[in-house]
Amino acid sequence: MLRFFFAIFLAISVQSFGTDYFSNGYTEARYQFRDLSAQAKRQHDGTHYGFVYVPSKIDPDLTIDYLYVPAKESTDGLVIISSGVHGVEAYAGSAMQNMLLEEFLLTGRLPNQKTGYLFVHAVNPYGFKYGRRVSENSVDLNRNFGIDKKHFDTKNRQFGELKHLLMPEKPASSSWVSHIKFLLSALMEMGKHSIGSLKQAIAGGQYEYPKGIFYGGRDFEPNQKSVEQLLIRFSKPYKKILSLDFHTGFGKRGFMHLLPNPTEDQVLLKNYGLIFGDYPIEQTGGDFYSSEGDFSTYVAALLAKDGKTAIPMLIEYGTLDSQTYQGAIASLSRMVLENQNYWHGSRRPRDGRRIQESFMELFYPSAEGWRDEVERQTRIHLPRFIESFDALNSEGDVCADEIRSAC
Numbered sequence: 283m284l285r286f287f288f289a290i291f292l293a294i295s296v297q298s299f300g301t302d303y304f305s306n307g308y309t310e311a312r313y314q315f316r317d318l319s320a321q322a323k324r325q326h327d328g329t330h331y332g333f334v335y336v337p338s339k340i341d342p343d344l345t346i347d348y349l350y351v352p353a354k355e356s357t358d359g360l361v362i363i364s365s366g367v368h369g370v371e372a373y374a375g376s377a378m379q380n381m382l383l384e385e386f387l388l389t390g391r392l393p394n395q396k397t398g399y400l401f402v403h404a405v406n407p408y409g410f411k412y413g414r415r416v417s418e419n420s421v422d423l424n425r426n427f428g429i430d431k432k433h434f435d436t437k438n439r440q441f442g443e444l445k446h447l448l449m450p451e452k453p454a455s456s457s458w459v460s461h462i463k464f465l466l467s468a469l470m471e472m473g474k475h476s477i478g479s480l481k482q483a484i485a486g487g488q489y490e491y492p493k494g495i496f497y498g499g500r501d502f503e504p505n506q507k508s509v510e511q512l513l514i515r516f517s518k519p520y521k522k523i524l525s526l527d528f529h530t531g532f533g534k535r536g537f538m539h540l541l542p543n544p545t546e547d548q549v550l551l552k553n554y555g556l557i558f559g560d561y562p563i564e565q566t567g568g569d570f571y572s573s574e575g576d577f578s579t580y581v582a583a584l585l586a587k588d589g590k591t592a593i594p595m596l597i598e599y600g601t602l603d604s605q606t607y608q609g610a611i612a613s614l615s616r617m618v619l620e621n622q623n624y625w626h627g628s629r630r631p632r633d634g635r636r637i638q639e640s641f642m643e644l645f646y647p648s649a650e651g652w653r654d655e656v657e658r659q660t661r662i663h664l665p666r667f668i669e670s671f672d673a674l675n676s677e678g679d680v681c682a683d684e685i686r687s688a689c
């Protein structure tokens with residue numbers, strides 16, 4: 283009898299808790315990814331799992347893990363799914379990778395006859411493990427990647443003019459007085475400039491202030507070298523590539539945004555239409571900014587050099603309604619304070635703790651509702667996007683049928 287009740291209790295527990303993809307940190311998320319990779323190896327012939335170390339002065343166990351599951355019949359398309367380019371944003375990105383793996387790839391619900399998969403887990407493991415958006419060298423990796431070094435010469439004059447707001451050189455404080463000062467200062471700048479030009483100046487990236495936010499570095503971070511070898515090696519036999527890179531923070535709370543770098547490439551735009559259908563793609567208009575050095579554009583540019591059709595897409599889960607003035611200022615304030623606290627410390631220890639907590643909330647909200655919504659939307663839409671990509675012919679429908687000369 284006792285055994286019977288225990289079995290019922292166990293069944294209810296498993297049902298009510300389910301699989302929790304959202305982890306408490308890098309080590310747990312990586313463990314889950316490795317476990318699922320081992321299952322994939324048992325199920326799919328030719329599957330390859332591995333990891334590469336990212337050099338560090340403080341931690342010898344920072345790895346970028348990867349899982350490659352080849353197409354079973356013909357090597358037409360490869361879907362690359364990456365997380366954690368912005369370290370702390372990997373909480374959600376890693377969770378969605380693990381969900382897609384467990385619920386869709388391992389159960390045969392993703393097309394796999396002519397489409398292969400490469401999962402790249404925690405591109406910035408330092409940032410994931412230590413709760414930072416940037417690398418150990420304080421570089422924003424999504425402003426750092428590239429197939430050449432041109433972007434390191436970019437001058438962002440307006441960022442320099444906003445230095446007083448964006449990189450205060452004194453200990454950080456989480457007091458109301460400091461928040462109000464920041465708010466007034468931000469509102470003054472909004473009075474002087476359009477919101478579009480401010481976003482471009484701040485989030486577009488800068489290469490001159492190593493202690494500032496959105497700093498893209500002066501040379502490539504070691505993460506690029508590690509990832510590049512994987513990308514070239516596993517994409518070799520494929521003709522078309524879809525790169526999906528997970529992020530959090532920007533946009534309407536609990537909403538999945540498609541945010542590619544703005545492009546006027548008609549072939550790419552047509553392929554976006556074929557893959558993402560009527561899902562809104564937010565890449566034009568005054569409120570959006572372009573940046574150099576972003577990961578998914580780099581992946582596409584790298585692989586397009588080999589004559590492949592490469593389609594980059596950044597997937598962002600909004601957290602703080604940054605499309606509103608209030609949300610945009612709050613998001614910026616949390617990023618500035620975290621960076622200020624890192625470089626200059628905080629006025630009181632509790633300020634430091636509060637600053638780190640609200641920074642985490644910006645990129646990894648603790649609300650169950652937010653996490654459920656991220657899962658729900660990813661479950662509905664991602665497999666659909668991948669199926670549409672699978673259905674494109676191997677050169678991309680557009681190239682084959684309509685404007686071949688443009689390819």
Ligand SMILES: [Zn+2]
Nearest residue numbers: 368371529530
């Ligand atoms: Zn990001």
